[in-house]
Amino acid sequence: MSPAVTVPAAELTERFSRAGGPGGQGVNTTDSRVELSFDLARSAALPAHLRERALSRLSSRLAGGVLTVVASEHRSQLRNREAALERLRDLLRDAIAPAPPSRRATRPTRGSQRRRLDGKRRRGDVKRLRRSTDD
Numbered sequence: 001m002s003p004a005v006t007v008p009a010a011e012l013t014e015r016f017s018r019a020g021g022p023g024g025q026g027v028n029t030t031d032s033r034v035e036l037s038f039d040l041a042r043s044a045a046l047p048a049h050l051r052e053r054a055l056s057r058l059s060s061r062l063a064g065g066v067l068t069v070v071a072s073e074h075r076s077q078l079r080n081r082e083a084a085l086e087r088l089r090d091l092l093r094d095a096i097a098p099a100p101p102s103r104r105a106t107r108p109t110r111g112s113q114r115r116r117l118d119g120k121r122r123r124g125d126v127k128r129l130r131r132s133t134d135d
Helices: 024-028 048-057 077-096 110-130
Strands: 012-017 033-039 066-071
Touching: 012 077, 033 077, 048 077, 066 077
Parallel strands: none
Antiparallel strands: 012 033, 033 066
16 A cells, blocks of 8 residues: 555455456356455554544445455456455555645736736627627
């Protein structure tokens, strides 16, 4: 996930099932779909403050404090496992990232205000000149 935080493999749960989609005759016999679950609420891998941040940011994706990621786009179980791990890694990395600094409000410069008003005036002149003069 990050250099400071790693999730041990023992805290991850994998389930395999048959995936739909392409695969020919093998699609009905191989369990290539992967569901990767991580119990975020009870994990000891994350410090308390990072766990709380992740729980609040991922609250819509959690079911009972468990984050589940599904991958079934590849025909091979191994590639689906790698895709699911990558998705979980990206989700957790984004969830524990610190909030970006808040935007400092600034006023537009005098030159930018003048350019904006000059553009509006020019556009108004163009429209005024397009009008018919005979009433």
